[in-house]
Structure formats: C-alpha cells, structure tokens
Amino acid sequence: MKNILLLLILCVNTSAFAQNAAPVIISYSSNTINSGNSEEALLKSRLEKIYLSDLHCKKMMDSVKVTYGESSGEWKKCSSLVRVQHEENRRQVVEILDKYGWPGRKEVGLEGSMAVFLVLQNSDKATIAKYLPLLRGAAANGDAPKSSLAMMEDRFRMLEGKPQLYGSQVKLNAGTNQHELYEIEDELSVDKRRAAMGLGPLREYLKLFGIEYLPPKASASPH
Numbered sequence: 001m002k003n004i005l006l007l008l009i010l011c012v013n014t015s016a017f018a019q020n021a022a023p024v025i026i027s028y029s030s031n032t033i034n035s036g037n038s039e040e041a042l043l044k045s046r047l048e049k050i051y052l053s054d055l056h057c058k059k060m061m062d063s064v065k066v067t068y069g070e071s072s073g074e075w076k077k078c079s080s081l082v083r084v085q086h087e088e089n090r091r092q093v094v095e096i097l098d099k100y101g102w103p104g105r106k107e108v109g110l111e112g113s114m115a116v117f118l119v120l121q122n123s124d125k126a127t128i129a130k131y132l133p134l135l136r137g138a139a140a141n142g143d144a145p146k147s148s149l150a151m152m153e154d155r156f157r158m159l160e161g162k163p164q165l166y167g168s169q170v171k172l173n174a175g176t177n178q179h180e181l182y183e184i185e186d187e188l189s190v191d192k193r194r195a196a197m198g199l200g201p202l203r204e205y206l207k208l209f210g211i212e213y214l215p216p217k218a219s220a221s222p223h
Helices: 039-068 073-100 105-121 125-140 146-159 187-196 202-209
Strands: 005-009 025-029 170-173 178-181
Touching: 039 073, 039 105, 073 105, 073 125, 105 125, 105 146, 125 146, 146 187, 187 202
Parallel strands: none
Antiparallel strands: 005 025, 170 178
C-alpha cells in the first residue's frame, strides 16, 4: 500500500483562534504501520484514522461555532482548515473504493466502514453519484447500515434539486440563522420509509437541529 499523508487536526482549542494562531496540525504516514499486518488490517487501520480525523474536524467546527458563531473570522479560518482535511480524506476514500469496493463492517470494523460513509456524505455530487451504487449494494447484503444509505440517497437528491425521501437533510436559513427541513417527497409516508431503513421518527430526529416538526395531516376524503 502506498505511503499516505493523513492530516490529523489534534488541537481542538478555540483559544488558538482567539490568538490568531492556527490549530496544531501533524502528519501521519502509513509506513509507520506494522508491515507484518495483513492488507486487510492495514486497510482497517487506515480507515480508522480517517474516521478519527473526520471526528476531530466535527468537534473543532462545533466548538468554534458555539464560541464564535458562523459569521466570525475564527469560523472562516476553521472552515478553511477543515476543507483541506476533507479533501485529503476524500482522496484517500476514493482510492480505497476504486481498489477494494465498499469495505464492509466485517472486514474493517464499524468505524472503518463509517469513515467511508462520512467522507462520501460530505463530498460533491459527482463523487456521490459514482459511489452511491456501491453503498446500495453494501446495504443490500448487510455490509453497510440501511440508515447510511437513506442519508446518502437524501443527500444526493438534494444536490440534484429533488425532494428527499427520508427527511435526513436540513438547510440553514441565512436570514434567521435557523435550520429548516429540506423538502420531502410524499411527506405523509416519511416515517414509514424511515422505519424501513432503521431510522427513528422524523420528529425526534429534527429536535437535534432545534426544529419542532409538525407532521402534515392527510386531506379529508371527499364525500
């Protein structure tokens, strides 16, 4: 396996932004992994580190958002760093998918498999379009959660300007700075579709975004 450079944002310290200093970024090279391990073990280790880097990015974004807000200079600096990390992660995941196909939970563990999903979920439309069929196949044979497939189907439909199916996608209203639910196709049946994919009720999910969801009511049948 090629030597790779994985940028890990390890210093999630908002005081660094207050002092106009960038968070500490270090390099990780895959040639430090024990070469005696199997290729499967090497792949698992590589994906777990991608998963950790994605987690660190999320923690840093959340911390800066709470402390400074999304209109701050600190947020812009943070976003710039995270974009660099996401692009590196995307490059590596695409390389893995092209070589191995979708890595299942049995082969690379839950975190390893989730790493691929999380990186693709935040990728551009062309990348998702290319690899979504792999996730569909993996979900069908139990190598990936159906819930992950539901979220990526919604993400892709949103990027195409189509209504989502499972209600997983929200958007930020720039005027109110509040999250809003993105349009849903056949909204009356959304919770049935969510249940079939292993997702809980939409109302409970949207509470995570501060949205008080009121399900639509069925139209009365004409007499």
